[in-house]
Amino acid sequence: MNRDYIFHSYTKTMCSHCQRQVDGKIVYDSKGVYIIKNCLEHGEHKELLEEDVEYHLLKAKYDKPGTKSTIQTQIKDDCPYDCGLCPSHDQHTCIGLIEITMRCNLNCPVCYARAGKGKDLDMLTIEKMMDFYMEAEGGSAEILQISGGEPTLHPNILEIIKMAKGKGFKYVMLNTNGIRIAKDEDFVKALSSFKGGFEVYLQFDGLKEEIYYKLRNQSMLEIKKKAIQNLSIHDVPTTLVCTVTQGVNDNYLGEIITYGMDEKCIRGVNLQPVAFFGRTHELETKKRITLSGILTRIEGQTAGLLKKLDFIPLPCNVERVAITYLFKDSSGGFVPITRGKDMSDYKHAVNNTFMFTVEDTLKNLKDENIDFGICDCCDLVSDIKRVIPKGFIFKSKKEKMKFVDENTFRISVSSFIDQYNFDMKSIQKDCVHVITPDLKRIPFSAYNMIHRKKYDYIYF
Template structure:
């Protein structure tokens, strides 16, 4: 009689399956199935392309926050018009198509592909054209282009047709300030029902052309309209500048800011934050911004690994909660983790915001985040069945926690003032609340953390709620992350230049240098068959 063999022992996976979704292959950009998993309190996206193998990327550094953020997912608002039909499904029908879940809070017009920098990190792959064209601010060849006056007018009209009264349009590039018609483009926007213009710039012209800055300042004084400068500002170390921008720009940034202050312009500092490069500078950037008279907000953007960028490891990238943790650890007297809340108009894991009340002088500041004076969660929780304390406050907070919120605009000031009326400050908060409310223009400050998706992290579920749209010369509104990751940028550049533009393959670490989780949970090196 033979003895039965002992059954093997089953082993649990080392990850929790969260959901099934769609993504793209980062090499060929073909739509593929994907899954979201949690491992060691972090969220990962895994997908497989039949031609190029398996890929995995870290998408969120705090699994608990990722799951709890769902209650901040505000119902979307339909645009007035759609520009494309549904044929192949997301992300192949962008334009916007009727399956998109949100209107455009912010429209972006890229006026050119030329630039006066050749940054090693550039999601738009601007500056030098890798297809052999000489750098030029206007008539480029070999993959580059500049839009005309007529094209800009039509793009603005498309935005208004979709939005009615639009809140914000951003002029970007390339470097928009080198386009000879950029002031005319701002005039075109201000002549339409578009309340605010943002100018996305590296600041070189602002530092060297005070007459140009003065012209921007006059446009900021147009009744019911504003101009905000969205200034590239990555840190203070020379290494930071050279590795992100290719040259030391610290003097240019200071001059640009001082010239903006002289012209009365409101500035947002925008920092690209890369792992092991300028992580240590986020607290100093906020403090510098609070102290400078022109600056009213700071935006931190973990580096998007699309376009041009340094080599990276998809499993070890910065995400929004990582940046918030850096802010809290570097300025613990001002910030804590709970001061930031997800933005409900987009997918809530994409963008987090806080507002500050600031008092005192440089070196002796009192900084109090508004969420400590008002239970923001009571108003921006769209799932929990609770009695809303004040619908007017919710409406104000929805405008403040929005991709269309920019400091220096009439809308933001109005909603901040409405919110301030509901604030409650005990003596322990250390700020003169009545004085701060009275002087909101000087004492309110905004901090944003925005993580854009790249070909490794693209999740169609998030993409369908995107409210930041690229306005294209052919009359489409394409979600920003789709434009940079799926191949739309190359498509538009080819259309505009008449030159075929190749897809950009992400510069990830070689597969042999990365580890991934096998379907059974154990760690194993990728094989040579899993080629990029």
């Protein structure tokens, strides 16, 4: 008799029970893609990797060489136990995340950090972490996320943002639950002074109050709306960040996206299927939502506005990130720039980064004319040129940012790795890294699975 699956690839994985590294194989059938693991102590077990087989097989078309980076630790116990970065890591830091406090004014059941009562980092330590990140990226670090806990509780939050802007990071993000932003308009006005390479990364789980009771343990909807109102008044670019949980808000993703498109300050939506570390627990893994599952839901909930194939695996981490960009058309509506195109033909025009600039994409396409036969008449170039103003490339940085802010919309899905869906390639391509106070860069998923507890003495 034949097996009931197709063996797709071999991987190193992690026992779902003891977190030891074990052999595994990635398989698929008509229902999805799975990792089969075999631990000598806990036996064989099977975990969901992707809900959509077609999307998983598509990822390889978008893969490309990673960007080299400096290392801080040597290989001793193997991945992911040597993080820091070690020589095995295959991608540089696209996003560096600094947790400036473990204090928080919420007690979320889905918190990765177990934040609540904790300590603030001092300014000297924070500055050393910023300098380390910049140096580790050869003086051109891209995105810095200031996080926590709830970073707006730090008494020096405005000075920290100002310091980050002065260090030369290309983009600075403030990760926040929005409570202070809703209650303190003077604070929002101060944030507006950082415009140009700055945005608020606002926790936003939906437009139904019951969602917040389940995910945030309290009423939050009016706070979120007030925060967005204040951000719009002061024109602060904002991304909505949604933790997607099966049976709670996965049926409302289209509603969140269209709401974001209608709000003045919202520049994009990031959807994150809940990962099972921190305050989540093993029993909930049976209700896992995957990246491809989110894409399927988006298509079903947006009445033709978005299709699953409008999203592409982001080349810097094809395993865990999908993205699409929409341009505003002449009618004022948004149209995906990727619609109807095989974007894998253009993957070399997309840098290993979460940052998107129209001019970089056009430049990369032009630079690769010789190798790839791309000319101004190719679909992607002509579509971009159709929606950007004449002489765009020669405009000032401020003018370019204003155009992108007002005429583009970004939708991304970021899927994290836990001990249940652990796959070696995924962790070694992870490009979101936590910058630690002892000056290491640890992939976000590995930090939350294994390494976070090592830093409790600093934060608690």
